[in-house]
Amino acid sequence: MFKKVLIANRGEVALRIIYACRELGIKTVAVYSQADENSLHVRFADEDCCIGPARSADSYLNVPAIITTAELFGADAIHPGYGFLSESAYLAEVCEACHIKFIGPSPQVIRTMGDKARARRVMKKAGVPVLPGSENPIEHEEKALKVAKDIGFPVIVKATAGGGGRGMRVVRSASDLPQAVQTARREAEAAFGVADVYIEKYVDSPRHIEFQVLADHHGNAAHLGERECSIQRRHQKLIEESPSPALSEKMRRRMGNVVMDAAKAVQYSNAGTFEFLMDADGRFYFMEANTRLQVEHAVTEMVTGVDIVKEQIRIAAGERLSFKPSEVTFTGHSIECRINAEDPETFVPSPGVIRVFSVPGGPGVRVETCAHSECTVSPYYDSLVAKIIVHGRDRQEAIARMRRTLEMTVIEGIKTTIPLHLRILGDPDFLAGTLNTSFMERFLARPRPGRLAEAV
Amino acid sequence: MKLDLEQLKQIVELVRQHDLAELEVESEGLRVKIRADTRPGQWAQPAMQPAFAPAAVEALTPPGLARPAASVEAADSVEEIELAVVKSPIVGTFYRSAEPDATAFVEVGSVVKKGQVLCIIEAMKLMNEIESEYDGEVTNVYVENGQPVQYGERLFAIKTAP
Numbered sequence: 001m002f003k004k005v006l007i008a009n010r011g012e013v014a015l016r017i018i019y020a021c022r023e024l025g026i027k028t029v030a031v032y033s034q035a036d037e038n039s040l041h042v043r044f045a046d047e048d049c050c051i052g053p054a055r056s057a058d059s060y061l062n063v064p065a066i067i068t069t070a071e072l073f074g075a076d077a078i079h080p081g082y083g084f085l086s087e088s089a090y091l092a093e094v095c096e097a098c099h100i101k102f103i104g105p106s107p108q109v110i111r112t113m114g115d116k117a118r119a120r121r122v123m124k125k126a127g128v129p130v131l132p133g134s135e136n137p138i139e140h141e142e143k144a145l146k147v148a149k150d151i152g153f154p155v156i157v158k159a160t161a162g163g164g165g166r167g168m169r170v171v172r173s174a175s176d177l178p179q180a181v182q183t184a185r186r187e188a189e190a191a192f193g194v195a196d197v198y199i200e201k202y203v204d205s206p207r208h209i210e211f212q213v214l215a216d217h218h219g220n221a222a223h224l225g226e227r228e229c230s231i232q233r234r235h236q237k238l239i240e241e242s243p244s245p246a247l248s249e250k251m252r253r254r255m256g257n258v259v260m261d262a263a264k265a266v267q268y269s270n271a272g273t274f275e276f277l278m279d280a281d282g283r284f285y286f287m288e289a290n291t292r293l294q295v296e297h298a299v300t301e302m303v304t305g306v307d308i309v310k311e312q313i314r315i316a317a318g319e320r321l322s323f324k325p326s327e328v329t330f331t332g333h334s335i336e337c338r339i340n341a342e343d344p345e346t347f348v349p350s351p352g353v354i355r356v357f358s359v360p361g362g363p364g365v366r367v368e369t370c371a372h373s374e375c376t377v378s379p380y381y382d383s384l385v386a387k388i389i390v391h392g393r394d395r396q397e398a399i400a401r402m403r404r405t406l407e408m409t410v411i412e413g414i415k416t417t418i419p420l421h422l423r424i425l426g427d428p429d430f431l432a433g434t435l436n437t438s439f440m441e442r443f444l445a446r447p448r449p450g451r452l453a454e455a456v
Numbered sequence: 457m458k459l460d461l462e463q464l465k466q467i468v469e470l471v472r473q474h475d476l477a478e479l480e481v482e483s484e485g486l487r488v489k490i491r492a493d494t495r496p497g498q499w500a501q502p503a504m505q506p507a508f509a510p511a512a513v514e515a516l517t518p519p520g521l522a523r524p525a526a527s528v529e530a531a532d533s534v535e536e537i538e539l540a541v542v543k544s545p546i547v548g549t550f551y552r553s554a555e556p557d558a559t560a561f562v563e564v565g566s567v568v569k570k571g572q573v574l575c576i577i578e579a580m581k582l583m584n585e586i587e588s589e590y591d592g593e594v595t596n597v598y599v600e601n602g603q604p605v606q607y608g609e610r611l612f613a614i615k616t617a618p
Contacts (some may be wrong), residue, residue, distance in 0.1 A: 034608060050606040051474075051547050065547045065607065068579040072549065072604040379462075 001317050002026050002077045002101065002206075002268070006070045007045065008091075009081030012040035012059060012370045012387060013293070017079045019308035029073045031061035031066060040370045047073055054380045060084045063091050070100050077101040077316055079309075083382070087114055087290035098155055103316040105291045106269050112266060113289040117160045117198045123286045126265030128258055131277070131285045133200030141178045145200045148177055154202040157181055159188030159195075166191040170234070172204050205436040206277035208232065209244050209284065211259040212300045213272045214308065216315045221263050222325035223256045224304045227296055230435040231424065233347070236303045238440070239424060240296035241335040242303050243394060245433030246278065255284060262286070271297075271312045280436075295338070295387070298368060302334035302391040333398040334391045337406065337421045340383040341430075344420040351379040355413035364391040365405050385416060395433065399425055464488070475541060540590045542612040544605045548579035552601045562599075562612070568595045576613055577605065592616040 004027040007014045014030060018041060021028045030045030035054035036452055042048045049069045052059030059065070061084055070078055078100055079162040080086040080433035089110040095102035103111070113119045124130045132151040137160055138144045148155045148171065157180050159167025167188030181197060189195040208229045216223035228244035229237045243252070259274045273294050297308045306323065314322060341350045357373045359365075369386035373376070377385060388405055392398035403425050406418050425432055428445060470592050471479050480489045544550070552560040552575050561573050568574065574584045574594075596613035599605055 049547060050608055052607045059607075064580045068547045071580075147602070 001319070002313065004029060004046075004073065004075045005077045005079055005103070005313065006031065006066070006073065006075035006100075007041065007079050008060070008066050008085055009079070009083070010036050010039060010222055010370075010381065011384065012368045013081040013295075014039075015044065015085075015370050016368055017043050017081060018309065018310060020313060023307075024313060026313070028355045029069065029075050031060075031069050033380070038147060038375075040372065040375075049073065052264050054378070056084065056381065061126075063088070063094055067092070067098055067100070069334045071098065075100065078104055079103040079312070079313070080292065082295055084213050089114060091161075096246070101316045103270065103312050105268060105272060109266055110291045111269055113272075113291050115160050116158060116162055117196070117291060120146060120198075120200075120286070122266060122292055123262055123289075128262045128264045128286045129284060131201045131203065134198045137196035137198050140180060141213065144177055144181050144199060145174060148174065151199075151201045152205065155199050156202040157184040157197050157272050158198055159184060159192060159197050161188060161192035161196070162192040167197065167206070201280055203279050203285070205438040206274065206279050207244070207246055207436050208237075208287075209247070209255075209278050210273050210275040210294075211255065212294075212297065212308070213259060213263050213268060213274060214266050214306070214311050214321060215263055215270065215272075217318060218270055218320050218323045220258060220321045220325065221268070222321060222323070222328055223259050223263075224300045224306055224308070224328060225252060225330050226255065227299055228435060229296060230437050231430070231439055232321065232437055233440040233444075237296065237338065239337055239421065240299055241333065241395070241398070242299040243330060243333065245435070247284070250280065254423060262289075270315050271308055295384070296336050298366060298387060298389045299334040301335045302329050302366065302389060303332060304328055305331070332391055332393050333340065333395045334389060335395075335402050336387055336389045336399045337402060338384055338417070339386040339388060339409075339421070340409070340417045341377045341414050342383050344417050349379070349383050350415035351377045352414045353377075356410055357412075359386070359388065360408040360412040362401075362405070364401050366390070371411075385411070385414075399431065400427050495589060499520075538616045539590065539595065540614045540616050541610050542574060542586070542588065542590075542614060544607060544609045544611055545586070546577055546584060547607050548577040548581050548584065548605060550599045550601065550603050550605045550611065551576040551578065551583075552597070562594050562597075564594055564597060568592060568594060568614065586611070588612075588614065590614050592617045 005021050006029040008031060009016045010032065018028050028045040030042045030048040031051045032039060032042050032048060033052055033054050034050060036042065051069055052062050053064040057168045078095055085091045088111055089107040091105040092102040092104060092110055112122055121135060134147045154170055154172045157169045157171060162168060167184050169184045171177050171180045184197045185195040188197060209226050210229060211226050212224040225242060226247060227240050227242045229240045231239040255266050262274060271293055276284040277287050278284045301308055311322060342348065343350055352374060352377050354371055357371050359367045360436050366389040367386055371385050390398050390401040390405060392401050408420050409418060467481055468490060478491045512591045561575055562568055568588045569593050570588055574588050575585045575586050576587055592614040594612055595615045598610050
């Protein structure tokens with residue numbers, strides 16, 4: 001087992017990794033930017049090192065500084081968390097060259113999955129259903145038109161290096177296509193440095209369903225069931241839950257088998273997530289694979305009892321999965337709300353000093369956060385303040401538990417999305433489990449009784 | 457261009473980062489002048505400031521690494537001399553000479569010119585020469601040879617030529 005792990009991340013995920021390391025008896029090294037000097041991950045790691053200024057390109061994305069720190073402190077592994085360098089095949093390669101274990105899949109797998117068009121081809125070959133679309137990046141507008149006409153409108157133009165909704169355009173008619181391809185290429189170039197885009201059939205209002213996978217280096221692999229992440233705004237997930245209200249036991253087994261085949265086909269190791277779109281008729285299509293820990297991993301941990309972060313560390317250290325794949329069971333229902341430092345009406349970021357921070361406990365409540373009273377939510381990084389996760393016997397109990405938890409959460413000094421979450425939790429469609437990725441668009445467009453009353 | 461709060465913050469940050477005494481920015485009729493307030497008395501211990509971090513901070517610091525300097529050096533202004541502090545631009549290992557047996561690039565008392573190599577910081581097997589940004593005289597070397605340094609950790613004090 002490792003003696004010392006460097007955590008190449010900040011915020012709540014850095015703390016989450018510290019929790020796992022402490023339980024495993026592993027020392028931790030925190031790296032931080034000048035903006036995070038007083039952060040909890042710096043305080044609770046055994047050792048720490050300032051690696052650069054606030055700008056993440058110079059600190060949390062600074063591979064030489066991170067590797068140098070690992071060497072100076074004698075860390076034998078690096079956990080990248082999620083975001084930042086978590087899907088950097090380059091960091092994984094440099095780690096290999098420096099004899100530091102990268103806690104994640106091999107650089108080859110990261111590279112394959114990071115190229116969305118290539119991942120699609122590989123998955124298709126492994127027998128995973130994919131949406132009809134272009135096999136290769138689109139070079140000319142004529143080619144784009146031909147592909148789009150073959151598969152039929154609507155189509156979606158996507159960046160091969162994409163993610164987070166950037167470099168994506170939905171196109172409903174041929175006349176809009178050239179413009180969409182151009183814009184997507186420009187966005188992709190700006191965001192990822194690679195302008196390549198491809199075209200895929202667009203499914204209107206699908207569910208977003210993803211499967212959690214763990215695989216060790218001894219040929220053992222398991223899936224930990226699915227998460228439903230259909231409540232999204234601009235491709236950013238807001239609420240996730242497990243299990244999905246849409247999946248029967250039979251479908252879970254079938255999709256689970258497909259995912260295991262896919263993981264084996266690419267010789268997947270460590271933790272990963274295979275994302276699917278599910279159309280209104282229950283057909284599912286591979287979307288992408290994320291070669292890292294996910295923000296919403298906790299809901300899976302709650303229903304399976306598996307500590308995904310500890311498994312990641314054990315797997316990277318060469319150990320076997322700590323459980324038998326056939327032993328995985330799913331108990332109850334878990335929901336996560338991402339509490340962001342944003343105005344709940346306008347979604348404008350709300351950085352600043354949190355004056356009061358108090359979250360309730362009680363049965364089945366788990367809070368993952370780096371925030372505390374008198375802490376500063378810095379404007380340099382993402383707006384996630386806390387993840388509130390609940391577990392209940394069934395979906396109904398989980399929703400009631402989330403409601404009372406959010407109602408009794410006090411965060412003062414900044415605006416948060418808690419009021420928005422409470423409204424979503426009261427929505428008839430949400431309560432009925434009738435979810436899809438257009439939910440938020442419809443939800444936000446709907447007139448609100450409160451507002452109407454004010455207007456009158 | 458209208459200056460917004462964010463840009464203003466960035467300008468203040470620039471002043472702080474580079475330990476500037478004064479910075480004036482003019483843009484489309486709007487002029488902003490920022491002066492670092494280094495009057496004696498605004499610091500807790502103006503006269504006999506301890507060389508570095510107070511004990512409370514020290515206790516939280518792991519062995520081996522000192523915390524990066526948190527602020528501009530106050531004592532300097534008390535003595536009313538122009539002192540510049542050279543801070544480490546990267547994480548790495550600090551070396552005072554080109555080779556183990558060679559003489560140090562600079563010693564306390566050395567007169568240095570802008571662009572002159574002060575030390576080497578090794579990061580990822582690369583030797584990065586750190587050059588002086590100032591003309592002046594080295595008055596302090598904060599780090600021992602061969603010690604690891606963090607980003608922003610202070611390395612040298614230079615009394616700048618008037």
